[in-house]
Amino acid sequence: MCFACSPRNPIGLHLRFSMDGDTCRTTFTPREEHQGWNGCMHGGLISTLLDEVMAQWLWRQGISAMTAEMTTRFSRPVPIGVPVNVESRLVEHKGRLWALSARVILPDGRAAARATAKFLTVD
Numbered sequence: 001m002c003f004a005c006s007p008r009n010p011i012g013l014h015l016r017f018s019m020d021g022d023t024c025r026t027t028f029t030p031r032e033e034h035q036g037w038n039g040c041m042h043g044g045l046i047s048t049l050l051d052e053v054m055a056q057w058l059w060r061q062g063i064s065a066m067t068a069e070m071t072t073r074f075s076r077p078v079p080i081g082v083p084v085n086v087e088s089r090l091v092e093h094k095g096r097l098w099a100l101s102a103r104v105i106l107p108d109g110r111a112a113a114r115a116t117a118k119f120l121t122v123d
């Protein structure tokens with residue numbers, strides 16, 4: 001019952017994903033219970049959006065992989081009640097190691113957060 005994507009998780013984010021060419025996408029509107037700093041989405045949950053959209057890129061290609069490393073840059077606050085687009089792309093693949101990047105994009109097109117991550121395939 002994934003916290004990020006399961007429709008059955010009562011406290012989950014209920015994210016739904018789609019592939020658009022080589023990009024995996026989702027949207028999310030943070031609510032008050034997702035706050036960290038007043039009026040802004042919690043950074044840990046922003047990281048969850050980024051982690052999940054990269055993991056889903058892999059899962060949608062039939063690749064079972066877990067996050068081994070992730071770096072996030074928070075550039076702008078994500079306001080509560082404002083819908084954001086979240087997208088990921090493959091950067092590099094070598095053996096079991098997959099490098100991806102992701103962004104959280106505000107309605108005006110500016111990136112609020114960016115991440116890069118390494119995933120390792122698992123059996």
Ligand SMILES: CCCCCCCCCCCC(=O)SCCNC(=O)CCNC(=O)[C@H](O)C(C)(C)COP(=O)(O)OP(=O)(O)OC[C@H]1O[C@@H](n2cnc3c(N)ncnc32)[C@H](O)[C@@H]1OP(=O)(O)O
Binds near residue numbers: 002052055059066120
């Ligand atoms: C239905 C739809 C559902 C869709 C469901 C979608 C769910 C998505 C969930 C979101 C994604 C997550 O949050 S996943 C949850 C968060 N992540 C985790 O809990 C992962 C915890 N870590 C682990 O379990 C493990 O460390 C693994 C599996 C990642 C790797 O362990 P391992 O398989 O034993 O591999 P290991 O020997 O350590 O490493 C293999 C090789 O990779 C190298 N290596 C290891 N880490 C790195 C690294 N960060 N950067 C470079 N290289 C690395 C090692 O040096 C080694 O090189 P060499 O010696 O071979 O040269």
